[in-house]
Each structure stands twice: as structure tokens, then as C-alpha cells.
Amino acid sequence: MIPFDFEYYRPESLTEAVQTYETLISQSKTVLYYSGGTEFLTFSRVNQLYADAIIDLKGIPECNVLELQEDQLVIGSAVSLNNITESNLYPLLGQTVKKIADHTSRNKISIGGNLHSRLIYREAVLPLLVADATVKLTGNDGETVHPLKDLFNQELKINPGQFIVQINISKDYTTLPFVSLKKTKISKVGYPVVSIAALVKERQIRAALSGVCPYPFRSSEIESVLNNSSLTKEEKIEKAGTLLPSPIIEDIQASRDYREFVFKNTLLETLEALEAAQA
């Protein structure tokens, strides 16, 4: 049970959504955009989230696109994780988001919502980072397009009032050899101890990680070590471990030492899986 009243809006166009937001803000209200609503429900019922008003983006046609448009794969921010997996348009993304939460939740969780998650994992970003995705935003300044890497630094940094309309990926990336691995404390369903999405483009590995550090990341330093052919696999892994952007986390999912062990194992598994593609 959510212990507070809130207003609910369901705009049918991008402009209506932005206008609704502006109007509510001018009334000094706390406003949230949302789509699947899983985090809004679960966090607000335990008083970890509050809003006077919520704006549901599911009614906006642009946010529900999921198709190839010429050489681009276009994914609307309100598309559910299960729809992405079932479409099989970008298998690395489909496989990665299939490991988030459970099937019933994935019917609701949208890709836009996962990118904005209040949890530290945001695993949907991993396949997008390695594919140089771009993001179309809208807000009171109109629509703008940005490389995802410019917006994503530990978390998605966009202005208040802006929201993601679509994510674009060049079609070339969707057919590259890839690996998606997720290791949890124990169950298939759970937060990652380590999650990795990697692909090989022009014999170069690109990899992004979640669960290891307090945020998801893609690191060019780590990639260059993984692609350094003068190093053995073991040396690559050892070295990659020293190049993490922050110390390995320790929490109720796993201790730091165990996470490091799993990180190294998973990296080895990744290298082995992509070996053929790199040759």
C-alpha cells in the first residue's frame, strides 16, 4: 500500500507530456515520469520514494517503437524488457535484460525505467554502451540526440523535465559476436554479483560491467588490456582487476573478496567465449 495520494497523468504525445510536467512543476509539485512503474510501486510503498504526481509515458507512440528503421534499431523508452528479448532484434540486449528481475516483472519493467533505476545495477545500459548507442531526449528545449556515453556517467545524467524518447543503435552492432554473463549470490533471479555484456567489433573486445563497482561502467583502459595480444589470459585478468574505476563493492550479495573471485572467473569465461571471434 502506498501511504500517500498522488495525481496520475497519461499524456498521448511528447508535447503533452512535457507540458504536463511544466504545469505541475510550476505548482511546486514533485513530479516523476514513469513507464513500467515497478520501482515507483515498490519504493513508494516502503517510503523510499515520493511524488505528488506521476506522468505515465506508455501512451506516447514514439516511446513504444521497437523496429529497424533503415540502418538503425530504434527502441522506445517504454518498451518492456520482455518485448525486447522476444523481438530478438539485438540479441545481446535481449539476453542481458532477460536476466533482470523475474519474468512477471519484466512484462512491466521498461528499458527507460531500467536505465534510470534507483538500484545500482541498471544492466540494460551494458549492451548499449558497447554498441555506441545514441539517445533521443525530449524536454522543454525540444528533442535532442546524444551519444549515450556522454550522458551516462555512473548513472544517466539528464536535466529535470527531460525524458528518454528512444534509443538508437546502429544495425551493424546487432549481429556481432557477443557474450552476456550474469553471476548472482545463488538464484537465477537476483541482483548481480557480476554482470558483463561484451561483443567483438573488428576483432576488438568491448565490454561493460555491472555489480562489481557501485555503478555500471565501460572502461577503455580495461578494454585495451583485454585486447592486448602480448598478454596471456591470466595476465589480462590480473591487470583488468587493477584498472577498475572504483574499489570492488561489499554488500549483502557478496563480500569484496568473493566478488573479486567471481569477477575474475567471469572475465575468463568472457575471454574464452569470445576467443574464436577475435581470431
Add this chain to the structure above:
Amino acid sequence: MMENPWFSVGKPEHRIDAVAKAAGAVRYTADYSVPGILHAKLATSTQAHAKIKSIDVTESWKVPGVRAIITGKIFPFHIGPILADRPPLAFEKVRYYGEPLAIVVADHEYQAKRAADLIKVEYEPLQVVNSVREAFKTDAPLIHENSGQYMKIISNVYPVQGTNIGSHIKIRKGDFIKAWENCEYKVKETYSFNLSDHAAIEPRCVRVEINPTGKVVVHSTTQSPFTIKKVLNQFFNIDVGNIIVHVPMIGGAFGGKGTVQLEPLAYLASKAVGGKMVKLEYDREEDLITAPGHIGLEATIALGTNKSGKLMAGQYTYLIDSGAYTDQAAGITRAAAIDCTGPYNIANVWCDSYCMYTNHPYATSFRGYAHPELTFAVERTMDQLAKIIHMDPVELRTINAIKPGNSSPTRTTLNASNIGDVSKCIERAKELINWNEGARKETAEGMIRAKGISTFWKTSTTATNAQSGAILKFEPDGSVNLSCAAIEIGQGTKTILAQMVAERLKMDINKVHVTMEVNTQTDPHQWRTVASSTTFLAGRAVMNAADDAIAQLKRTASIALQCSMEDLEIGGGRVYLKPSPEYGVKIEDIALGYKFPNGHAVEGQVVGHGRYIQRHLTPMDKDTGFGKPGPWWSVGTQAIEVEWNPKDCTYKILKALTVLDGGKIINPMTAVQQMRGGMYLGLSFASHEGFQFGTDGTVLNPQLRTYQLMRFGDQPADYIVDFIETPAADGPYGARGIGEYGVIGMAGALANALSRAAQIELNHLPLLPEQIWNVRKEFKNDSV
């Protein structure tokens, strides 16, 4: 003898609740609402151990719709099922994180919740007791300063004033000290796990009203409606006859709904608003930590054998983490002592079972009631002992299996009827898991496949006067209604009872209508629906009621047919003459009495009633444990096969196996399902579950977001179930209890399989890959 075409016992009848459940048509307690109902929400403690300096409700009263706010001052007394040590609302101090502190009653649930969130509590923190080991230390901070003063509700509970011992149960059988000195092989090991939860799919919920005539009407998710009456009478001074408890079907309980927590709270809440109906429905988080959960344990076991591996002496120290209050953990402490050895014949037994107070959420019964817990420790010890003796672990169990003629730790003499066949269970399990093919091997892919085995027993420690009753009321169409206060918690009890009625009356089971809901005003008394005792207790009552009905039917028929009752037989919806079966009368023509052609009528409705009460049970002697606390033991052997990955310590459960001797199996289909469900629960407990505590005693995983459970897809690929049916002479149709048994051996079997796979000793639950990795690391460090 004529063949009975109407047999039902032993037949895989469909569950009579299946259609309504599959259609989503069952209404559970929380599904009901009525106009004018008020909603209660709790404010709970954010500290594990602290003095309450003040509770400020000023802001809460400002929330619209608030009707009442009550705190512990309203009822500063202690309640409890075994030892009355728990105030329903904390007063003076809090003893666990999540403990109820205040109740807000409001028009709507969200208003009550918001107001409860606004209650400000000022605490003075006290030193936290964060484990049973800390609790046991002589200088440990006291959680209950005056435990010696608490009222004892049953006789076998022994709190030790000035300590954190809520109860201490002893077994002294034979001469352990002398026997231990003479043992050839010895092993002594320690095992542990934290408290965990039942996590039934349906969170607990209750509605209470006090109507203007003074009747207290309770609707509850409970396994113990008559205990609710007892508690409200005992501690709130309401006449038992003025308390009516209604129970619809329950969405899973696993022991967690056997105790009484919400009902007194909702009663106090209703009283505060002039007796209006108040609904108190727990959120999942409250259901996890505010409501009582599953015990934690630290166990130390020492076993000694002679040269040939025959067990000579066993010493058992159980430190049971009961959390802040003893509740049913005091009974579990006793049950752990009663069956401390597992199903092995040991002449010299020394057991100290302690119920320890800690600043953890408190514990109550959990399916198995001490047995999954003690069996984990005993069966791990058996495997480690086998290693020391260089004996096959199955062989070690076989030569020590308890048999008729032996005696239990409380010195009950065992015979062919009160204990099943342990050896046969071991033998069958060994065969079904292909033990002889090898218990550990490496696959071509570098994985390790390993097996683990676990033998177990359990007697049910009911009240010595535990009883059940049943009423069979006939309809004019010849069908029959069965009323019995056994609660349907998903275990299929209503189906089993219907089968017994159909079998006894030799009628079609579709003509037996079982009342699914329980109403304490109209149903006969039933102790509780716990302790795997319902098939036995309610089954005997039902058979007794059927015999009564048969006598009435024969009497009416003898008048109609102008013959003696002795000449009559019943079957197929008729009462007929034994020598001339074609000559008889339909039950529908005598169900409401017999009417002669001239209009005269005799007898009247057939209403059979029956009852059964436990026979010859006794409490235990305080100093030695001597006594007969349970009627029989069901026994079994379970096994697990895992595939373990030595690279990353992860594993898959390939097979889970149960061979149970539960006497005659009334319904093979529901019995198999019971075993599967039990294995799932046991494996989830063994591999995934457990509360994680901060250094301040707070629960770090109080949500299903972080509290790990086995999920769909994590279950064993293959479940194997088989039954050995050694009949119990006094069980209904030879049945013993089976409800809890699928759980009992799982933790032991899984830990044995993984220990064998990783070639280390895994003595702590849950068996997370990280734990295996840690133990392996320490083991390697030790051996370098």
C-alpha cells in the same frame, strides 16, 4: 466377501479444493471487506534492543481518518503459548528490530500507514545480543531481566532467571561419560545457521470485532483457531464461549500461522474504537520480521562408536536462537531433545537443549519443528564419523538404524507399530539414488557429481490431550456433509478426510461435502492443524463419526426393513440385508428419518459424531527427559545428487529423493506432492534462506528483494518419491503423519552431497557458493 467398488483409501483422488483454487475463486481472509471496516497498521521498532523513552503520536493524529492510536501502555502484560514472556505491544523496552510498538486505526489503510510512519519514538540503546553464543556467555546483557517470574503455560519450560536461557531441556539416558571413554572412534563438530522465515505466499491477516452483545468475532489466517480462543480467554479475560473464530482456506503456513500474534493486536485495536471491525493485514516486510519466523541454531554433536562402528555414546548441545521471545521455540527446544539422536539406537545419550533469547526477530514453529534443524547437524556428523571410521556412510547408518525393541532418547519402547522401518527406507533410498554406482565422480566437462544421504525420524509432540472431533450430517439426497476443524493450508487434509468418510461409508467420494471453512462455534474442537497430526487425530475422529452414522443408518433401516440391525450392511448409497443384498433401502430414503407409506415417521436426520483424543502421552521428566511425549514416529531417508562446478563453486541440484515410512498412504498423489513440496521448502532453507544481521541486530534483508528464496527454475530437475507402508496399528487405516517429513532430511543431504563434491566439511547454512568457496579457501590454507 463382497468386493467394495467404492474404495477410496489408497486411491489418488483429486484434491477437492483444486477446482476452486485453479479458477481463482477461493476467497482468503484479506479478500473480504465490509462497509465501515477500519484498518490497523503497526509502528514497529527500528532498534533491536533499547529502552523506550517516549512515544510521540502528535503528528499521527493530524492525519485525516485516524480513529485511535494505542501503545504498549494499554496492555502492559505478557502473553505466550508456552512461557508468557511477550507483551503484544512493546512496553518499557524493545527486544527486536521490527517489534510492534503502536497501532494506528484509521478509515483507510493508507491513512493508518501514514500515521504509523509519523510516530516518533525516542530510544535509549542497550547492548545488543546478536547470537546464541553471545547470549550464552555468563556476562551477556539480559534481554529479559525477570524471566523467572513469567507464567508457565505448559509444564515443560524452564527459564533460568538472570541468564538469557528461556528454557533448558535435558536428556540423560544411560551413562554417557563412561561410554564415551570406551569409544574407539569419536567425532565432535559444530553446526550453525541463522533465523529465517516461512515466507508463505499469503501474508498474515486478521479481522476482529467485538459485537454489542460482547461476542468477539475473529477472522484469521491461522492454523490454530481454538488456540486463539484460549489466548483471548487466558490473557484478555473473555469467556471462551463468547469468542468465535472463522478460518477460510489458508495460502500456505508452514508452521508460521500456528501461533497467535495478530489477533490480540487487532482485538486491542477494535476495543479502542468501540468494538468496530478492524482489519490488520501485514505487509510482506512485517510478515518477514515482525511476525515470528524460523529458529536459528548452533549445535555441537559428539558421537562415539565401538570398533565395528556401532554407536555407543552421543552428546548433543543445541543452542536454539529463539530471538526476543520463546513462543513455540520453547517447544522446539523440547522436541529437539526428544529426538536428538536421529533414528539411531544409542544406549548412552546426553542432551542439553537450550532455548536462547537474542535480540533477533522471534521464532515459532516451522514445518518439521526442530527436526530439519537437528537432522542437519546429526547427519553431517554421521558422514564425518563414517570418514573417520573409513566406513561407507550408508553402511554406518544401516548398522545403527533404530528398530522395534530399542528405546528412544526419552526411553519410550519402540515396537513395530509405533515406528516405521528405518532400515528398509535406507535400503530403498540407496537403490533409488544408485549409491553403489559411486557417490562422487567427475564428468567429462570437469564438473563433479556427488550424492548425499540423510536419514530422519520425527514424533509429533502434541499436547497430551490433543484431540479432534467430526460431525457427519446427511442430506436428503443421501450425500453427507463433513464438519471438522482441520484447516486446509494446502496440505490436502480435507481431501484425505473425505476419502476416509467415503471408504468407511462405502460411498462415492463426490457425495462427501467437506466444509472448507472452519467456524469454532459450529465445528467440534480440534487441537490445531500442526505437527503432522491431522490425518491421525482428525482421521480417527472422522472414522468414529462414520461408525456412529452407520449405526444410526442401520437403526433406521432396521425399522424400515423390519429386521435386526446386525443383519444389515452399508454400501453404494444403500443399507441392505447381508444375505440378500438386493433387499435394502436407499440412504436418501432414511437420511432424514424413515416415512412409512401411511405417513408415520421414525428416527430423523442421521447426524454422526466422532472424536479422538491422544492416549497415554506424558510430559517429560525435568532432570532426565523420561516420558512419552508423542504417539508414533514416521521415519525416512532422503538423498540428493548435485552437480558442482569446482571452478566457481556454483552447483545444480539434479535429484532430490524421499523414501518415507508414513504407514498406510491414504492418497498416493497428494502424498507425493507433499513430499515434493517439503523437499522444495527444505532445499530453499538449506541453500538460499537466512536473515543477515547488522552488528546492531537490525535485519539487513527484510524484504523479498534481498531475502533469497529458491525460485521456480532453481528446483531439482528430478524428484523421486517412494513409500514404505508399515502400518500403524492405531492409525486410521494404518496411517501415520506425513505432512512435515519431506523437509526434514534435505539440509543434511544437500550439505553431505556438497561436502563430498568439494571434499571439505560444510557445516553452516545456507549453502551459498560463497560459503563453499570460503570453506575451501580456509581448508587449503590449513593444509598448506
